[in-house]
Amino acid sequence: MRLVLLGPPGAGKGTQAVILSEKLGVPHISTGDLFRANIGDGTPLGLEAKSYIDAGKLVPTDVTARMVKERLAEDDARDGFLLDGFPRTVEQAEILDGILTEAGVVLDGVVNFQVSEDVVVDRMLARGRADDNEETIRTRLQVYRNETAPLIEHYADRIITIPAEGTVEEINAATMAALGK
Numbered sequence: 001m002r003l004v005l006l007g008p009p010g011a012g013k014g015t016q017a018v019i020l021s022e023k024l025g026v027p028h029i030s031t032g033d034l035f036r037a038n039i040g041d042g043t044p045l046g047l048e049a050k051s052y053i054d055a056g057k058l059v060p061t062d063v064t065a066r067m068v069k070e071r072l073a074e075d076d077a078r079d080g081f082l083l084d085g086f087p088r089t090v091e092q093a094e095i096l097d098g099i100l101t102e103a104g105v106v107l108d109g110v111v112n113f114q115v116s117e118d119v120v121v122d123r124m125l126a127r128g129r130a131d132d133n134e135e136t137i138r139t140r141l142q143v144y145r146n147e148t149a150p151l152i153e154h155y156a157d158r159i160i161t162i163p164a165e166g167t168v169e170e171i172n173a174a175t176m177a178a179l180g181k
Helices: 013-024 031-041 044-054 061-072 090-103 117-127 134-147 150-154 168-178
Strands: 002-006 028-030 081-084 109-114 159-163
Touching: 002 013, 013 028, 013 081, 013 168, 028 031, 028 061, 031 044, 031 061, 044 061, 061 090, 090 150, 109 168, 117 134, 159 168
Parallel strands: 002 081, 002 109, 028 081, 109 159
Antiparallel strands: none
8 A cells, every 4th residue: 555644743643654555564664763864874865964954944845755665665664654744735736646656656545643732732741752742743743734734625536534633553443444455
């Protein structure tokens, strides 16, 4: 299966991706992991990304897209993948569409983990991270709504909405059922 995972910060995408990756037998491809791997391995793309990060800037879409394209071309992603963190914008979705078309494959679906803002705030505060305070979390949610939520409309014909406010097991069971697995 070839899936994009969407949902606000704290929706549990990463947790579900690990479980889904194992159950579906496809790699979980997280942009955060891609950045860390490319930077850690000192690849040309990693060095390029690091130069932006070191300057306190966002890594440009072009650099991220090239990392994703390279990763999707690896053998383990040939029969499917779970993309987490890319695309984040409609522009990135259009780039991904081009990458997939060039590879002769299509997305099977876009899983949208839907969760209320209050639940996200509670979950993220419970993690106890120093940078997670309610104001920061609500700001991140606003950024998500502005930048990433339009993807739901972009992918309207492929959206699979999963209520993500139960236990990890309940959410995973709902996701697997929605995927017909």
